[in-house]
Amino acid sequence: MITLYTYKPAFGEPAASPFCTKAIWLLNMSGQDWQREDLADPRKMPNQKLPAIRTDGQLIHDSDNIRSHLEGLGAEFDSGLSDMEKATSRAFIRMAEEHMYFHIVADRWCNDAVWPVIRETYFDSIPKMLRKLITNNLRKSVIQGTQFQGLGRWSDEERLARLEPDLQAILTRLWLGAYLFGDRPTAADASVAAMLTNMRATPGKTLLKTRVAEDEVLCRYIDRVSDALGKQWVTDGSASLCA
Numbered sequence: 001m002i003t004l005y006t007y008k009p010a011f012g013e014p015a016a017s018p019f020c021t022k023a024i025w026l027l028n029m030s031g032q033d034w035q036r037e038d039l040a041d042p043r044k045m046p047n048q049k050l051p052a053i054r055t056d057g058q059l060i061h062d063s064d065n066i067r068s069h070l071e072g073l074g075a076e077f078d079s080g081l082s083d084m085e086k087a088t089s090r091a092f093i094r095m096a097e098e099h100m101y102f103h104i105v106a107d108r109w110c111n112d113a114v115w116p117v118i119r120e121t122y123f124d125s126i127p128k129m130l131r132k133l134i135t136n137n138l139r140k141s142v143i144q145g146t147q148f149q150g151l152g153r154w155s156d157e158e159r160l161a162r163l164e165p166d167l168q169a170i171l172t173r174l175w176l177g178a179y180l181f182g183d184r185p186t187a188a189d190a191s192v193a194a195m196l197t198n199m200r201a202t203p204g205k206t207l208l209k210t211r212v213a214e215d216e217v218l219c220r221y222i223d224r225v226s227d228a229l230g231k232q233w234v235t236d237g238s239a240s241l242c243a
């Protein structure tokens with residue numbers, strides 16, 4: 001049995017982190033038996049981040065490594081995709097995880113109206129008297145991180161303009177099928193939809209949240225992926241089916 005170390009569910013999502021949601025969805029697709037253990041503090045993990053899995057005494061961290069491990073056990077997330085499609089899939093995953101993700105961070109940590117809800121949700125295990133003090137330092141370092149990464153230097157309007165071509169690329173892929181690469185979900189959907197669903201789930205009102213929440217095609221796509229990958233899958237060797 002695989003144990004997934006993840007952040008707890010938040011804002012109606014399977015986990016407070018899109019990378020944990022991605023890992024949950026990949027585990028479901030893999031057909032492996034797994035259980036979750038929710039952690040509030042990632043500091044004991046390699047790289048001090050979540051998600052990670054424990055399996056056969058090994059601790060495997062990073063959602064990409066979790067994917068590789070599951071593939072080593074026989075999961076075929078991209079079965080039926082051509083080499084050309086697999087190359088495009090890889091680029092979409094990087095777009096989601098190395099660009100779209102930081103918009104969620106900026107929306108949740110840098111926005112003074114959203115931050116109190118984030119603090120009270122993510123850090124409710126810290127005693128209330130200490131919570132503001134401890135999390136203010138953490139928030140400062142995350143805001144510095146967004147400055148270093150670059151997105152934190154843009155206004156919300158400018159940020160949204162930078163994201164728009166990514167959203168258009170996703171919408172273009174969806175002309176062709178229900179999922180990014182046709183009629184069944186693949187690895188790219190687990191990354192891309194995890195980012196989109198978390199953008200939509202951010203508490204309060206932000207430009208980014210409104211952009212995603214008011215886009216019918218994106219919302220139908222998010223709901224389709226959440227429905228399909230939120231369930232445990234069974235594999236019969238050649239195909240994966242929702243259980």
Ligand SMILES: N[C@@H](CCC(=O)N[C@@H](CS)C(=O)NCC(=O)O)C(=O)O
Nearest residue numbers: 017019042048049050051062063064
């Ligand atoms: N590349 C990693 C990213 C994981 C990640 O960024 N996790 C964040 C939450 S979304 C985290 O645990 N951050 C804690 C920290 O940086 O202190 C993956 O794919 O798993």
